[in-house]
Amino acid sequence: MAKFYQVRIGTIYLTSNGLANGIPAKIEIPNLEDLLVSIAGNVQFSADGGAVSQFVTWTKGKVFEIRVSTLFEAQWNALVSLVNNALNVDGSFAVIGTGDIGDFTVQAKPFPNKPFSAASFRSGRIKDITFRFVTV
Numbered sequence: 001m002a003k004f005y006q007v008r009i010g011t012i013y014l015t016s017n018g019l020a021n022g023i024p025a026k027i028e029i030p031n032l033e034d035l036l037v038s039i040a041g042n043v044q045f046s047a048d049g050g051a052v053s054q055f056v057t058w059t060k061g062k063v064f065e066i067r068v069s070t071l072f073e074a075q076w077n078a079l080v081s082l083v084n085n086a087l088n089v090d091g092s093f094a095v096i097g098t099g100d101i102g103d104f105t106v107q108a109k110p111f112p113n114k115p116f117s118a119a120s121f122r123s124g125r126i127k128d129i130t131f132r133f134v135t136v
Helices: 073-089
Strands: 005-009 039-045 051-057 063-072 093-099 104-110 120-122 125-135
Touching: 063 073, 073 104, 073 125
Parallel strands: none
Antiparallel strands: 005 093, 039 051, 063 125, 093 104, 104 125, 120 125
């Protein structure tokens, strides 16, 4: 889902040139809906049978992926550097998405186990990339 998104990770846009004015890369964000909601809740039934809704703010601890079909080597290197630096200093950065289903802005850290992967590296292009994050 969510194939028509412009995404920025830190200061790097997932576009043809890594800048805001580039052509957006083909992106998939599984479970995008989790990033669009900031509350979670469930319903408990009271002794008299009435339903009581319980809501809680839910912005931290959401694990999500951003899958990109192709990036150029310079963008790949910049994103890998951003992720590795954040892991080294326990830092975070903004991940911002605008698109067809809704916009989101989250503060995120790289997921500690295998925060990025790619299927192939050929002629300065990296294909089938996955970045993994967790919101903070």
